[in-house]
Amino acid sequence: MNGYGGSILRVNLTEGKITRLPTPADVIRDYIGGRGFGAYFLYHEVPAHADPLGPENKLIISTGPLSGLMIPGAGKCDFSTKSPLTGGYAGSSLGGLFTAEMKYAGIDSIILEGISPKPVYLFIDDRKAELRDASEYWGKGSITVERMFKEQLGEEFQVAVIGPGGENLVSYASINHDYGREAGRGGVGAVMGSKRLKAIVLHGTQSVQVADLAGYRQAGMALFKACKDSDGLKPWQDYGTTIVTSWCDEVGALPTRNFSAGSFEGGPTLYGPVMREQIVITDKGCFGCPSPCGKYSRMKRYGSTVEGPEYETIGMLGSNLGIADIQDVAQANLLCDELGIDTISAGSAIGWAMECFEKGILTLEDTGGLELRFGNVPAVFELLQAIAKRQGLGALLSQGVKAAAKQVGKGSEKFAIHVKGMEQSAYATHNATAMLLAYMTCDVGAHHNRSWAITYDLQVGRELVVPEKVARIIWLQDFRPMFDVFGTCRLQWVELGIDRELYVPALAAVTGVQRSWEELEMVGARIWNLNRMFWIRENEGFGREWDLPAPRFYEEAPKTGVTAGQITRLEDVHKLLDMYYEQRGWSSNGIPTPATLEKLGLAELAQTL
Amino acid sequence: MITLRPLGGLKALVHDQKELHLEAAGCSVREALLLANIRPELVALVLVNARPVDKAHRLADGDIVQVLTVFGGG
Ligand code: SF4
Numbered sequence: 152m153n154g155y156g157g158s159i160l161r162v163n164l165t166e167g168k169i170t171r172l173p174t175p176a177d178v179i180r181d182y183i184g185g186r187g188f189g190a191y192f193l194y195h196e197v198p199a200h201a202d203p204l205g206p207e208n209k210l211i212i213s214t215g216p217l218s219g220l221m222i223p224g225a226g227k228c229d230f231s232t233k234s235p236l237t238g239g240y241a242g243s244s245l246g247g248l249f250t251a252e253m254k255y256a257g258i259d260s261i262i263l264e265g266i267s268p269k270p271v272y273l274f275i276d277d278r279k280a281e282l283r284d285a286s287e288y289w290g291k292g293s294i295t296v297e298r299m300f301k302e303q304l305g306e307e308f309q310v311a312v313i314g315p316g317g318e319n320l321v322s323y324a325s326i327n328h329d330y331g332r333e334a335g336r337g338g339v340g341a342v343m344g345s346k347r348l349k350a351i352v353l354h355g356t357q358s359v360q361v362a363d364l365a366g367y368r369q370a371g372m373a374l375f376k377a378c379k380d381s382d383g384l385k386p387w388q389d390y391g392t393t394i395v396t397s398w399c400d401e402v403g404a405l406p407t408r409n410f411s412a413g414s415f416e417g418g419p420t421l422y423g424p425v426m427r428e429q430i431v432i433t434d435k436g437c438f439g440c441p442s443p444c445g446k447y448s449r450m451k452r453y454g455s456t457v458e459g460p461e462y463e464t465i466g467m468l469g470s471n472l473g474i475a476d477i478q479d480v481a482q483a484n485l486l487c488d489e490l491g492i493d494t495i496s497a498g499s500a501i502g503w504a505m506e507c508f509e510k511g512i513l514t515l516e517d518t519g520g521l522e523l524r525f526g527n528v529p530a531v532f533e534l535l536q537a538i539a540k541r542q543g544l545g546a547l548l549s550q551g552v553k554a555a556a557k558q559v560g561k562g563s564e565k566f567a568i569h570v571k572g573m574e575q576s577a578y579a580t581h582n583a584t585a586m587l588l589a590y591m592t593c594d595v596g597a598h599h600n601r602s603w604a605i606t607y608d609l610q611v612g613r614e615l616v617v618p619e620k621v622a623r624i625i626w627l628q629d630f631r632p633m634f635d636v637f638g639t640c641r642l643q644w645v646e647l648g649i650d651r652e653l654y655v656p657a658l659a660a661v662t663g664v665q666r667s668w669e670e671l672e673m674v675g676a677r678i679w680n681l682n683r684m685f686w687i688r689e690n691e692g693f694g695r696e697w698d699l700p701a702p703r704f705y706e707e708a709p710k711t712g713v714t715a716g717q718i719t720r721l722e723d724v725h726k727l728l729d730m731y732y733e734q735r736g737w738s739s740n741g742i743p744t745p746a747t748l749e750k751l752g753l754a755e756l757a758q759t760l
Numbered sequence: 761m762i763t764l765r766p767l768g769g770l771k772a773l774v775h776d777q778k779e780l781h782l783e784a785a786g787c788s789v790r791e792a793l794l795l796a797n798i799r800p801e802l803v804a805l806v807l808v809n810a811r812p813v814d815k816a817h818r819l820a821d822g823d824i825v826q827v828l829t830v831f832g833g834g
Contacts, residue, residue: 383768386805386828395830397814398804423805424812606831609801645832648768 153362154216154661155179156257160280162273164346165206165265169280174259181752183674184215186242186635188260189231190678193240194685196262203235203338204320204345210263212253212311212351215638216662219254219359219438221371223378223649224640226250226438234337235345236322236496236551237572237596239686241337244600244635246437247329249309254638255355267347275353276308285349289318292489293327300352308354314491316539317344321549323496323574327488331445331458332437335493337573337595362663370657374649378441381647388434391444392462393423399466403714404578404586404605406471408525409502410568410703413579414712417475421465426477432456437640442647450478450485457485460494466577467498472505473525483531490539499574500548500555501534503567512561519543568701570597571686580704582717583608585620588727591698592624594682602627603645616723621730629675636674677751680735680743684756687742694740698728761785762819764796767828773798785821792819793827804830 158171182191189211201207211231218225228250234241253261256275263273270285288296293314300310309328316324317340324340325333334340361367378384386394396418399405403413419425430450435458436443449456460468460481468487469480487494507513508523515522519537521530521544537545547555552574556567568575573596580587585604590597602624611620630651634641637658644651651668659665666674687693708718732739736747745757764780766773774780774796784792789808790800793815806813807826819825 381768382765382826383828386767386807386826390805394805394828398830401815402801603832606802606829609799642832646768646830648831 152179153360153663155184156214156254156259156359158257158259160258160261160275162261162263162280162282163265164263164267164271164282164348167267167282169282171280181674182678183636184259185213185218185227185638186229186231186244186632187674187678188213189229189242190240190681190685192260192262193231193233194681197233199688201233203233203238203342206264206266208233208342208345210339210342210346211260212263213260214250214254214258215636216658218638219251220361220367220661221439222639222657223374223442223643224437224440225638226440227635227638227640228253229635230326230334230339232337232339232342233689234595235320235341236338238690239571239596240682241339241595242635242682243334243336243339245311245326245328245332245334246640247309247332248438249311249328249353250638251438252309252353252355254359255357256353257355257357261351263343263346263348266345270347270349272350272352273348275351275355277355277357288349290315293491294330294489296350297327297330300350304352308352310350310352312350313340313343314489314539316490316492317341318349319539319541319549320344321492321538321541322551322554323493325491325493327491329458331488333488333493335495336598340491361661363660366656366660370653370660374643374653374657375441377649377653378643378647381649383647384442387442387444387646390423390427391446393426393446393465395462396465397422399578399605401713402605402609403581403709403712403717404583406466406577406579407712408473409471409506409566410575410579410701411506411566411707412709412712413581413714415470415475417473418470420475421469421477421480426465429477430481440640442643444642448481450481452478453482455482455485457481457488460484463577464494464498467495467502468531471498471502471577472531474528474531475526476528479528483535486532486535490535492535492539495576496551496574497535497538499568500538500552501531503552503556503563504534504544504548506566507559507563512559512563513544517544565702565706568597568703570700571697573597575701578605579714580700580719581709581714582613582719584614584616584719584723584727585624587700587704587719587724588621588731589624589627591700591724591728592628592731594628594679597700601632614717614719616726618730618734621727621734625731625734626672628679629672630668632678633671633675636678673751677753680748680751680753681756683743684748684753684759688759694742695728698741700724761821762792762823762825764792765824765826766798767826769831770798770803770827770829773802784819785823787819788815789813789817789819789825790815792825798827802829803827
């Protein structure tokens with residue numbers, strides 16, 4: 152199996168049984184790897200209406216055919232599951248060094264199922280795989296536990312671990328690795344916690360067979376050369392994703408005080424160059440990365456260090472909470488990492504609670520005495536702890552903003568910023584219709600990684616609602632996530648602008664199968680539609696209503712900043728959906744038609760409609 | 761005279777030119793971008809002589825200005 156580890160490791164936590172089976176050839180053919188494997192196994196193995204935190208749900212971790220090879224950023228794996236946050240599909244990507252070791256242990260997917268009677272961790276050393284007692288690690292923070300494993304087992308072991316957030320089933324708990332990389336979104340950490348699996352610790356030494364060694368070397372070198380030759384490399388390496396902080400502020404896309412505006416008066420103190428000067432001590436990259444975007448920072452005031460913060464965290468734990476000090480944001484980032492919770496969802500949940508407090512919907516009694524006003528840094532630190540422990544107000548916020556707002560009511564649903572239950576990541580979309588559609592239709596909820604279009608909105612006219620915008624979003628949704636299928640980082644294409652055609656010979660040389668981007672986009676569309684069918688199967692009455700954005704983006708224009716007074720009309724929101732459904736080959740309620748499913752090789756799913 | 765170097769995808773907006781020479785000493789970065797027919801809001805990062813500045817920064821004769829857009833957004 153050229154390009155593959157060759158096996159699926161199935162771990163039944165209930166029985167403590169581990170089996171290795173060959174990776175099915177037809178799944179390789181139709182889904183290629185990574186996120187494709189995750190979507191396939193999730194749909195076909197998890198029974199309909201399974202409790203996300205029950206024994207029937209599965210957590211599927213998958214490498215791709217390029218993972219662990221000398222291809223830029225080939226250190227990404229995918230975590231797929233039924234999300235406890237949304238009740239639909241969750242797919243979250245993890246960088247760092249874990250993926251390559253997993254591939255070298257000969258594993259394409261780890262499928263975790265059942266629930267262990269006691270806390271355990273999964274130990275893998277090449278062909279050896281066993282569940283071990285984790286009682287000494289349970290209750291401890293993720294960075295602390297990773298350090299313990301490294302000391303006990305050796306630096307060559309890579310660790311994916313949950314923190315207290317995952318143990319306590321916080322709906323947006325993350326899985327952490329390499330002291331600051333996360334599979335952050337959709338509550339994959341809560342699913343791992345529900346299985347009482349504290350960590351996966353692995354090491355591999357096996358080589359990966361490729362179909363054409365000379366061709367692979369040539370294609371790999373061409374990709375690295377393109378990265379090295381990119382004139383965007385130096386700024387990308389210096390600032391990483393924080394390049395966009397000042398620009399988002401300038402164009403009204405920086406989430407500010409629970410997305411009530413898109414520009415922040417305290418923004419300049421959070422900008423990339425300021426962060427670089429004040430707190431960054433070094434750059435940090437994932438396996439095989441020629442363009443390390445990770446920043447390692449020291450917060451002198453707190454006597455601590457953290458990997459980050461990157462843009463999303465700065466937006467959600469900074470401006471979105473009215474916090475204008477980069478050290479405070481970085482410290483909140485560190486807390487989230489140690490506690491094992493997603494910085495984006497946590498920032499959104501706290502932003503919502505702050506707005507509730509300022510509007511009198513939540514009182515001092517509800518907050519346990521916390522003056523939960525925007526900009527109150529100690530309150531944020533306290534609340535992050537409370538969320539991870541699910542104590543007091545933290546218990547409410549640990550469910551995510553959709554559930555919290557439903558419980559509290561009093562109009563707070565209107566400013567709970569989510570789509571399908573997933574908190575929106577850090578781009579304010581009051582007047583950026585393509586980006587708004589990207590969030591509305593993303594297959595995990597309001598996340599930006601599948602499709603991102605703010606610059607495109609500015610280029611073609613931010614308020615325009617035209618079929619070309621919709622086509623652009625669909626193209627990106629089918630194409631961009633293919634990097635998560637290959638098991639590589641997309642940022643070399645995204646930010647360095649290297650030619651995507653360079654991946655075609657690399658994939659062919661590694662796997663021995665020639666596929667054009669047209670064919671690859673077809674695989675992307677297959678996965679997209681399969682995930683849509685998962686949402687439909689799992690949620691009674693699923694349809695158009697689920698794709699609507701937070702009312703804030705069509706009812707309440709910002710009062711300050713460059714987007715003051717600007718809003719997308721609800722009528723245009725529906726127009727966007729009409730065009731999207733039509734171009735996707737879905738019904739007017741957002742359901743794939745039998746003809747569409749058939750065209751994508753998913754005909755058998757039509758019977759479930 | 762200043763030298764404007766659009767990086768990455770921004771080159772496409774100036775017919776793939778790697779470098780433009782502009783009579784823009786004394787102008788702000790924003791004004792220099794407009795002289796080059798680049799809409800300032802499409803530019804995410806400005807480096808003048810390799811140091812980050814904002815778009816209100818006044819340019820001096822001989823400055824080398826690198827400008828970068830963001831097409832992918834993480
Ligand atoms: S660009 Fe960033 S996320 Fe991508 S591989 Fe490099 S360090 Fe990792």
